[in-house]
Amino acid sequence: MSKCVLCETRKPRRHCVALNGDICSQCCGTSREVTVVCPFECGYLREARIHEKLVDVDPWTFPHQDVKITEGFLVDHEELLLATASALAEGALEANHAYDSDVKEAIEALIMTYRTLIAGVFYEALPNNSVAASIFRRVRERVEDKRDAEVLGVLVFLQRMALDEDNERVKSRRFMDVLRIHFPKAESGVNSPKFIR
Numbered sequence: 001m002s003k004c005v006l007c008e009t010r011k012p013r014r015h016c017v018a019l020n021g022d023i024c025s026q027c028c029g030t031s032r033e034v035t036v037v038c039p040f041e042c043g044y045l046r047e048a049r050i051h052e053k054l055v056d057v058d059p060w061t062f063p064h065q066d067v068k069i070t071e072g073f074l075v076d077h078e079e080l081l082l083a084t085a086s087a088l089a090e091g092a093l094e095a096n097h098a099y100d101s102d103v104k105e106a107i108e109a110l111i112m113t114y115r116t117l118i119a120g121v122f123y124e125a126l127p128n129n130s131v132a133a134s135i136f137r138r139v140r141e142r143v144e145d146k147r148d149a150e151v152l153g154v155l156v157f158l159q160r161m162a163l164d165e166d167n168e169r170v171k172s173r174r175f176m177d178v179l180r181i182h183f184p185k186a187e188s189g190v191n192s193p194k195f196i197r
Helices: 025-031 043-051 071-076 078-094 100-118 130-143 148-164 174-182
Strands: 014-016 021-023
Touching: 014 025, 021 025, 071 078, 078 100, 078 130, 078 148, 078 174, 100 130, 100 148, 100 174, 148 174
Parallel strands: none
Antiparallel strands: 014 021
16 A cells, blocks of 8 residues: 655655655645645645635734835835836745745845935845845846835835735745735736735
8 A cells, every 4th residue: 555755654645746756635734835845836735825824913013113005105116016026026936945934034134225225325234045145136136226215115015915924834935926926027017916906
């Protein structure tokens, strides 16, 4: 009788593309985005995301409370939001083994960089993490000709989105998936994300 490639005890119930083997449903649930990097297209991952219970985040605990984000700001800066988010997605998807934690680290470093620029000091808070650093550079290249205060506002909004999408799994790419789906490349001319309308 065949056995799950992970626990090697239970009967496998599904094929895992990431492991190229059959696994039991229990290992699929407990290993998903913890020890196994699931492809975005995995049907079991997509189904789990629908039913996943995320931790409720109190908006008052978000960092950078002094940066006020209104719906009007988002509507007025849709193009910048699209460009910044798509640069985050591209940087993350091009990097080897990028996870949401890398994207969040890049966003925080970008926020600190733009805060110093607004204060009149040029200092790049480039992350030590090479994956986060490559994402950081992609975003900086894409938005370096934009107004610093506007970029800061968009980055803070995206950081709040990332914190809101956190499922607390070590290898989570849930936020990356949101970026990938809702923020395709800016030059594609697609409609703006529906959740900021």
